[in-house]
Amino acid sequence: MPEAGWCDGCKAYVWLDESGGCVNGHEASMVSGVYEAEPDRDLLEEALESAERAAERAGEAAKGAWEEARPLLKDAGATAEKAANELAEGLKRFGEAIAGRTPRASDPSPPPPEPEGTPDDSESG
Ligand SMILES: [Zn+2]
Secondary structure, eight states: OOEEEETTTTTTTEETTTTTTTTTOOOOOGEEEEEEEEHHHHHHHHHHHHHHHHHHHHHHHHHHHHHHHTTTGSSTHHHHHHHHHHHHHHHHHHHHHHHHHOGGSSSOOOOOOOOOOOOOOOOOO
C-alpha cells in the first residue's frame, strides 16, 4: 500500500517516494505522521466506468446512424466511412487518455482519525 504523510515543505499531505521523502522533492526529515493511504481508486474507476458507458452509448448511436445512412451514402461511402473511423478513433483515444491517469496523480486523503475511547484494560480495584 502506498505511503503518505504530512510534508512541512508542502504544508499538505503528500505521497512519499521510496526513500520516505516527499514526492515533491522534500527530504524525509520534513515528513511526519506517515501513514498508509489508499489511492482514490474508487473515484478513478467510477470515472472510467461512466466514461465507458458514455462511449458505448455514443458508439451505438453512431453505429446505428451509420447503418441507416449507409445505403444513402453509397457514392460518398469512402468519405463517410473515414468520418466514422475518425469518430471511433477519437472515442478510443478518449478512453485511453482517461485510463492513462494514475491514482497517484491526486493528493492522498488525510489519515483516518484516531480511535476514540480505547478499551480500558487497566482496570484495577
Ligand atoms: Zn513536500
